[in-house]
Amino acid sequence: xxxxxxxxxxxxxxxxxxxxxxxxxxxxxxxxxxxxxxxxxxxxxxxxxxxxxxxxxxxxxxxxxxxxxxxxxxxxxxxxxxxxxxxxxxxxxxxxxxxxxxxxxxxxxxxxxxxxxxxxxxxxxxxxxxxxxxxxxxxxxxxxxxxxxxxxxxxxxxxxxxxxxxxxxxxxxxxxxxxxxxxxxxxxxxxxxxxxxxxxxxxxxxxxxxxxxxxxxxxxxxxxxxxxxxxxxxxxxxxxxxxxxxxxxxxxxxxxxxxxxxxxxxxxxxxxxxxxxxxxxxxxxxxxxxxxxxxxxxxxxxxxxxxxxxxxxxxxxxxxxxxxxxxxxxxxxxxxxxxxxxxxxxxxxxxxxxxxxxxxxxxxxxxxxxxxxxxxxxxxxxxxxxxxxxxxxxxxxxxxxxxxxxxxxxxxxxxxxxxxxxxxxxxxxxxxxxxxxxxxxxxxxxxxxxxxxxxxxxxxxxxxxxxxxxxxxxxxxxxxxxxxxxxxxxxxxxxxxxxxxxxxxxxxxxxxxxxxxxxxxxxxxxxxxxxxxxxxxxxxxxxxxxxxxxxxxxxxxxxxxxxxxxxxxxxxxxxxxxxxxxxxxxxxxxxxxxxxxxxxxxxxxxxxxxxxxxxxxxxxxxxxxxxxxxxxxxxxxxxxxxxxxxxxxxxxxxxxxxxxxxxxxxxxxxxxxxxxxxxxxxxxxxxxxxxxxxxxxxxxxxxxxxxxxxxxxxxxxxxxxxxxxxxxxxxxxxxxxxxxxxxxxxxxxxxxxxxxxxxxxxxxxxxxxxxxxx
Amino acid sequence: xxxxxxxxxxxxxxxxxxxxxxxxxxxxxxxxxxxxxxxxxxxxxxxxxxxxxxxxxxxxxxxxxxxxxxxxxxxxxxxxxxxxxxxxxxxxxxxxxxxxxxxxxxxxxxxxxxxxxxxxxxxxxxxxxxxxxxxxxxxxxxxxxxxxxxxxxxxxxxxxxxxxxxxxx
Numbered sequence: 001x002x003x004x005x006x007x008x009x010x011x012x013x014x015x016x017x018x019x020x021x022x023x024x025x026x027x028x029x030x031x032x033x034x035x036x037x038x039x040x041x042x043x044x045x046x047x048x049x050x051x052x053x054x055x056x057x058x059x060x061x062x063x064x065x066x067x068x069x070x071x072x073x074x075x076x077x078x079x080x081x082x083x084x085x086x087x088x089x090x091x092x093x094x095x096x097x098x099x100x101x102x103x104x105x106x107x108x109x110x111x112x113x114x115x116x117x118x119x120x121x122x123x124x125x126x127x128x129x130x131x132x133x134x135x136x137x138x139x140x141x142x143x144x145x146x147x148x149x150x151x152x153x154x155x156x157x158x159x160x161x162x163x164x165x166x167x168x169x170x171x172x173x174x175x176x177x178x179x180x181x182x183x184x185x186x187x188x189x190x191x192x193x194x195x196x197x198x199x200x201x202x203x204x205x206x207x208x209x210x211x212x213x214x215x216x217x218x219x220x221x222x223x224x225x226x227x228x229x230x231x232x233x234x235x236x237x238x239x240x241x242x243x244x245x246x247x248x249x250x251x252x253x254x255x256x257x258x259x260x261x262x263x264x265x266x267x268x269x270x271x272x273x274x275x276x277x278x279x280x281x282x283x284x285x286x287x288x289x290x291x292x293x294x295x296x297x298x299x300x301x302x303x304x305x306x307x308x309x310x311x312x313x314x315x316x317x318x319x320x321x322x323x324x325x326x327x328x329x330x331x332x333x334x335x336x337x338x339x340x341x342x343x344x345x346x347x348x349x350x351x352x353x354x355x356x357x358x359x360x361x362x363x364x365x366x367x368x369x370x371x372x373x374x375x376x377x378x379x380x381x382x383x384x385x386x387x388x389x390x391x392x393x394x395x396x397x398x399x400x401x402x403x404x405x406x407x408x409x410x411x412x413x414x415x416x417x418x419x420x421x422x423x424x425x426x427x428x429x430x431x432x433x434x435x436x437x438x439x440x441x442x443x444x445x446x447x448x449x450x451x452x453x454x455x456x457x458x459x460x461x462x463x464x465x466x467x468x469x470x471x472x473x474x475x476x477x478x479x480x481x482x483x484x485x486x487x488x489x490x491x492x493x494x495x496x497x498x499x500x501x502x503x504x505x506x507x508x509x510x511x512x513x514x515x516x517x518x519x520x521x522x523x524x525x526x527x528x529x530x531x532x533x534x535x536x537x538x539x540x541x542x543x544x545x546x547x548x549x550x551x552x553x554x555x556x557x558x559x560x561x562x563x564x565x566x567x568x569x570x571x572x573x574x575x576x577x578x579x580x581x582x583x584x585x586x587x588x589x590x591x592x593x594x595x596x597x598x599x600x601x602x603x604x605x606x607x608x609x610x611x612x613x614x615x616x617x618x619x620x621x622x623x624x625x626x627x628x629x630x631x632x633x634x635x636x637x638x639x640x641x642x643x644x645x646x647x648x649x650x651x652x653x654x655x656x657x658x659x660x661x662x663x664x665x666x667x668x669x670x671x672x673x674x675x676x677x678x679x680x681x682x683x684x685x686x687x688x689x690x691x692x693x694x695x696x697x698x699x700x701x702x703x704x705x706x707x708x709x710x711x712x713x714x715x716x717x718x719x720x721x722x723x724x725x726x727x728x729x730x731x732x733x734x735x736x737x738x739x740x741x742x743x744x745x746x747x748x749x750x751x752x753x754x755x756x757x758x759x760x761x762x763x764x765x766x767x768x769x770x771x772x773x774x
Numbered sequence: 775x776x777x778x779x780x781x782x783x784x785x786x787x788x789x790x791x792x793x794x795x796x797x798x799x800x801x802x803x804x805x806x807x808x809x810x811x812x813x814x815x816x817x818x819x820x821x822x823x824x825x826x827x828x829x830x831x832x833x834x835x836x837x838x839x840x841x842x843x844x845x846x847x848x849x850x851x852x853x854x855x856x857x858x859x860x861x862x863x864x865x866x867x868x869x870x871x872x873x874x875x876x877x878x879x880x881x882x883x884x885x886x887x888x889x890x891x892x893x894x895x896x897x898x899x900x901x902x903x904x905x906x907x908x909x910x911x912x913x914x915x916x917x918x919x920x921x922x923x924x925x926x927x928x929x930x931x932x933x934x935x936x937x938x939x940x941x942x943x
Contacts (some may be wrong), residue, residue, distance in 0.1 A: 648812045655818035660909060665829050667916035671923055731879040733892050734809040742814055743894040743901075747873040750897075751862050754904040758855045761848075761908045768915040 008050070010077040013085055016049040017714065021125035028118035029178060035114075036100035039121040043096045046128065047089040054082035060138070071199055076135040079478025080334075084135035084679035085261050086475065089344050091255040092128040093549040094454035098349050099124065100248035101450030105356050106245050110161055120160055121312075124251065127153035133265055140189035140199040142268075144182070147224070148258070151179045154257050158244040173542065177237040178257075181227035188220035192271075205270040205485065215275045221268060221279070229261025231319055232289040235312045236539035242304040246352025250345050251306055253311055254344035259337055262318045266334060268740065269322065269483040279323045286319030287416060292533070294423030298430065298515075299527045299715065301362045303351035306431050312339050314387070314424060317402060319606040324405045324413065330484045332401030335476040335492075339386060339398040339465065346383035346458035350376060353451040354435055358442040362430070368440035375452050377436045382459030384432040386466075388425045388512070394465025394472060397492045399508070403501040418511070419505050425512030430519075497499065580703050583710050590615065593713050603642045611637040624669050625679050632662040649738035782832050783833040797825030805902050806889055811942075815901035822902075823909020835917035838910070848911035854903025861897040873897075 020042035028035035038649055053059070060076035077085070092598035103117050134146035152175075159171025193199055195213045208214055230238035230253075238258070242249055252258070255338055264271060265282075272278055293313030300306045318340075321333035353376055354369065355361045370377035399421055405415040465472045469492050478492045495502065514523075534540075560570040597605070614633035622630075635658035643651035664772075669677070685693070726737050734740035742750050801822035804813035826844055829837045838844055865874035875893045877883050883890040 016938070212825065261780055309853055572846050649814070649817075652813055653820075656817055656824065660820055660824055660827070662825070663831070664912055667913070667920070671916065673917055719831075730881070732875070733877075733883055733890050733894065736809060736811055736814075739808045739814040739898070740894070743808075743898050744873075744875055747875075747894070748862070748898060750901060751858055751873070754855060754858055756907050757904055759853050761851055761911055764915060765848075768919055 009056045010061045010075050011059075013046075013053040013077055014075060014133055014136060014405075014723055017046045017089065017129040020046050020120050021129055024125055025118055026123040032114040032118060035076050035117045035121050036096070036103065038343055039096045040093070040100060043089060043093045043125065043128065046132070047086070047093045048691040050082070050085040050089040050132070054086050054478075059221065059328075061699065062138075065139075065142070065603070067283065068191075069141075071141045072139050072141060073159045074138040074200060074203075075133070075139045075142075078482045079475075079480075079640045080263070080266055081135040083334070083338065083475045083479035084259065085132045087134070087259065087341050088128055088131040091341060091458075092125070092251065092455060095124070095215065095247050095345070095349075096121070097450055098250065098352075098454045099245075101448035102245070102247055102352060103437060105448075111297070119156070120245070123156045123160075125151045126711075127157065127252065127256060129304035129558050131260060134260060135267075137664055138203065140185075140192065140197075140204075143201075143264075144186050144189060147182055147185060147228075147264075148179065149256060150260055151182060154178070154241075154252055157248045157252060158241045160245055161243070162246065164243070166240075167243040170237075170243040174237045174241045176546075177234055177542070178224075178228050178770075181224045183224075184222075188217040188224075188693060191217035191220065200468070201268070206276060208271055212273045214271060218271050218275070218278055219281075222265065222282070225261040225264040226285060226319065227261070228264070229258045229315045229319065230312050231261070231285050231287075231316060232292050232312070233538040235289060235293065236537065236542065238312055239305055239308040242302075242308050246304070246348060246355070249308075250348035250352065252381050253308060254348055255341035258311060258315055262315060262322070262333065265319070265322050266479070266483040266698070269554040270485045272322070273325055274558070282319050282323030284323075286316045286321075286354055287420075288414075289313060289316030290320065290423070291316075294427060295526055296530050296533075297427040298423065299530055300524065301364055303354065303361055303363065303435070304348070306363070306427060307351060310387075310424065310427050310431075311344060313420070313427075314344070317420060317424075320417075321402060321405055326410055327407070327484065327488050328401055328405035330482045331476065331488060331490045332398070332405045334480040335401055335472070335490065336398045337476045338472055338476055338576055341352070342458050342465070343383040343386035343393075343395060343462050346455045346462070347380060347387070347428075349451070349455045350380035350383070350435070351592065353447050353455065356451065357444045357447045360442055365655075366435055366442040367438040368436070369438070369442070369444065371438040372444040373447075376500055379452065379455035379457075379459035380432060382463045383455070384428050386459075386462035389421060389508065391494065392585035393462050394464040394469065395462065396466055396494075396505070397469060399505060400492070400501050401490070403504040406504075407500050414504070418507055421504075421508040422511040422515060425508055426515040429512065429516055433516075439543065460675070461720040474618060477543045485703060489648075493602035501759075519682065525753060536737075576700065576703055579707055583707050585712075588710070592710060595713075602640060607637050607640045607644065611641065621681075621684075624672075624677055627665065628662060628669065629664045632658050632665075635661070647738075649670050649736070686763075703766065776909075787832055792826050794825055794829060797828075798822055799823070801902075805898060808898055809890070809892075809895065815898035816905055819902045819905025820909060822906050823913065826910050827913045827933065830913050830917045835914060835921060837916065838914050838917070847907045848914065849907065850903045852905030854900040854907060856903075857924060858900030861893045861900065898933050 020039075023042050024035060024038045029040040035380050054077075058078060060074070060078075062072050062074040065071045065073045075081075099121070103120060106112070107114070107116070130146050130149035130153055134143060134150060137143035137146055155171050158174050159167050161167040162171075189199060191213055192204055192208075195211070195217075196204055196207050198207075227234040238253060241253060244252070273281075290313050293309045293311070293316055297309035297313060300309060314336075318333045318336050321329045322337065323329070324332075334378060351361075354366060354373070356367070357373060358366050360366050382393065382523045386393040388393045390400035401423070402417055403414075406413045473490050473492050477488065480490065481488050557569070558565050561567070566768075582718040611634050614630050614637060617630045618627060618634070635654060639651050639654035639658060642648075642654055725741055728745075729735060729740045732740050732744045734744070801818040804821065805815050805818035808818070809812040826838070826847070861875070862873045865876075866872050875897075877892060883892050885891065
């Protein structure tokens with residue numbers, strides 16, 4: 001029992017996390033009243049495992065997944081993984097507590113049943129488990145699997161209230177934006193594989209050199225990462241996703257789903273930092289998100305919208321910091337994620353609690369609640385202070401690192417950093433003050449303690465982090481070392497002097513206060529700007545693309561189901577076009593040539609002539625029987641051609657197939673009522689359709705001719721293969737090469753073919769016996 | 775297919791009857807000799823089912839019930855598929871690539887006369903059963919459908935056409 005005595009922390013963390021949704025769902029199905037309790041307990045276990053794993057850390061586990069493709073199930077609980085696992089499970093635990101109080105109220109509003117809780121908690125914990133798996137993955141394919149698993153879980157969570165159209169649209173949008181961009185991750189992984197023949201990140205970090213391929217691969221992966229982190233211009237899904245129940249928003253959109261994006265940047269950072277252009281692009285994208293998110297957040301009225309845009313803006317910071325790079329950039333980005341996740345999820349939970357208490361979700365409808373909900377006010381005040389980067393909160397240090405990083409990158413970035421921080425100071429202050437200060441507005445109903453306690457805990461953590469920052473610093477340092485790839489130290493302390501960081505922080509407080517106080521002057525213009533952005537922004541592009549693709553799909557479908565002719569055409573036309581493209585784009589050297597005709601070829605030509613003549617005869621109007629027989633005439637003459645070419649096996653099969661085909665054909669003709677046959681025989685197509693059909697037939701025939709010509713006149717590369725087959729046939733106990741090929745060398749093809757025969761047989765039986773002819 | 779009612783002549787009937795056994799013998803021969811000479815399980819299956827089709831065309835679908843081998847042939851399709859699948863996937867269980875035949879290349883095989891017992895032949899037998907079952911099954915289905923159609927011919931055609939499918943009447 002060495003496993004029990006000396007467990008592998010990486011495996012333990014992953015297994016405990018994966019068990020959480022499983023156990024919760026099983027207990028929930030057993031008795032739906034268990035669900036919330038089971039969710040809290042299993043998440044607590046996962047959190048305990050993650051903390052224990054972070055402490056005992058640096059364990060890895062690796063096993064071959066697919067040898068042929070070099071994919072390994074490779075996980076490593078390094079510093080980066082530990083940090084995100086602790087965040088995902090820790091905040092997950094508080095979310096589970098919060099949800100256990102929130103979901104009964106939500107059920108009450110939406111008329112859902114208790115059994116729906118099982119679905120909710122199941123997907124919430126599945127998300128957590130996928131997140132834990134994602135952060136530990138060391139293999140790009142494994143990482144992609146967990147990545148998509150988070151997308152799927154998020155789809156069901158965002159669309160939890162599936163009876164509302166808004167939820168469904170939002171869920172689909174989140175799935176499409178993050179799922180389609182996830183293809184970028186996969187393509188990037190394949191590009192890296194094509195260059196270095198490995199999916200393993202540690203190996204890639206060792207061997208990757210700056211090159212165009214690597215830059216492309218990294219850029220593609222970053223598209224996926226940035227879309228997941230809701231960065232401009234793929235940010236628009238996040239505000240829509242606020243249609244989800246509040247615990248989902250609080251979890252996915254502060255600590256988990258959006259964090260997965262920046263996690264991925266941190267995970268592949270050694271590759272990202274190979275090309276400074278990629279880093280510069282990160283600064284631009286992150287900066288744009290900072291500004292766009294910040295400006296919009298200042299004008300929103302619905303709580304969760306303010307927070308959603310603030311999340312876009314604040315992950316913009318993280319991306320900018322990764323773009324700035326260097327010791328401070330990476331450390332700052334990593335630390336920022338911790339500080340932001342703690343504080344932002346508290347604010348989301350505050351928003352949910354206030355909405356439950358007052359029945360209102362808008363800043364305009366509430367105010368002065370601090371007297372009525374003092375605990376909530378204090379808890380969220382601490383969290384807000386954290387995001388506003390006030391001293392004695394963990395947030396102060398996040399901005400310190402940001403400013404320190406910007407310090408080395410010139411005045412422009414420095415001003416930008418101050419502007420971004422000012423925006424975030426302003427919108428967070430506006431959010432908190434809008435709810436808890438000002439004239440009293442709104443009726444307050446008591447809310448369960450479980451809606452307030454998590455906010456208090458997170459608020460306390462925010463302040464604790466400002467006073468005793470060591471545990472957070474340690475966690476971030478371990479993580480940043482992994483991203484940075486080298487030794488790195490984060491030093492966090494308060495300095496009472498006039499260093500640049502302090503001056504920048506002071507100017508942020510001053511400017512932020514100015515922005516807040518001058519609201520009535522800038523509110524209108526910014527609002528107008530946002531409206532224009534909505535009209536021409538990327539969200540509109542998404543809507544147009546979705547609408548266009550729906551239209552395209554509908555029109556193809558309508559054409560396809562019209563009749564048998566169009567059904568066949570939808571299959572044959574694209575495949576014919578593809579084959580033609582292949583012929584056009586394959587090298588034409590030594591193809592399309594004629595060889596001389598020898599006198600011995602005369603019988604062959606004669607039989608080919610018969611085949612061609614029969615082919616022409618088929619098109620001449622005649623009765624069905626004659627048509628069937630002429631058609632089989634083509635086959636029989638081709639069989640003779642095979643025989644003349646010295647392929648008796650093929651000739652035999654051709655003769656037999658043609659015979660049985662003709663018999664079955666005639667058998668079917670007999671089944672068709674005589675008047676119908678007679679009617680069809682006398683049917684004449686209109687002249688215009690004859691012309692059209694002739695053109696189509698001419699094109700199709702020409703394409704087929706070109707394809708066959710190019711294939712047959714190409715110097716055969718498979719001669720050697722055939723030679724080897726002939727050589728090895730005796731070894732395989734055979735002397736008839738064709739049979740040995742069919743049963744042995746290419747036996748698997750034959751296997752597929754007879755499976756098709758058996759399936760077709762079942763189809764025929766069910767159609768003829770149970771179908772229309774019954 | 776013409777408007778006259780066709781009846782098979784005694785000559786056809788005798789020829790069909792006499793030919794059945796030789797057709798089967800040829801089919802089995804082709805299958806067994808497959809590894810040394812022209813033909814394989816596929817051709818053998820088609821030949822055998824053509825033999826059966828000939829009987830059905832001449833004597834009608836009741837003919838299918840007279841020989842147990844023919845009666846069970848359609849079910850044999852799935853037995854054949856199973857045999858083929860087994861030869862393909864049993865090696866996988868033993869850790870070899872799919873479709874690895876036994877005995878391995880170059881090693882001596884158990885043989886009876888010149889007939890060698892190797893798994894490739896078992897696979898070929900599977901192919902034969904699939905094709906034979908398919909041929910017989912389709913023939914039978916078509917023939918039965920025609921019988922049913924002629925029994926309700928009035929639904930589809932004018933009275934004058936009623937006899938066309940009942941070739942043996």
